[in-house]
Amino acid sequence: MEDNETEFDHISTEKLHEDAVELARHRWDVSFFWKVLRMLPAAEAAAGRQEASEASIAQLSGLLYEAFSTETDPKVQRALRPVYIDYLREHGALPEAGSEGGSGEHSGDPGQAPENRSEQ
Secondary structure: OHHHHHHOOOOOHHHHHHHHHHHHHHHOOHHHHHHHHHHHHHHHHHOOOHHHHHHHHHHHHHHHHHHHHHOOOHHHHHHHHHHHHHHHHHOOOOOOOOOOOOOOOOOOOOOOOHHHOOOO
């Protein structure tokens, strides 16, 4: 990486940031944004801003929670269902059998009684 940095020494960090973000937006490169978000707390800690680093983790967690909880399209939620299950399995946190959670998000008809819904 240091070899690459020397070719960009004459360009300000602000300009590099602007260009990288613009390119990622143009390419719809979510992985770039995710990489930056994942590195942000460590970068703040490296800059001597430990409190900001801890706050960033809390803020990022809050933003992601808000983004996930505001998604109301049941078809999108069903499409993401395998991702949720894989994550919960990976971390040994699957809900107890029979604990519904009350929302019926996995069913095709949220108004239908839980005992009448089939698992999808």
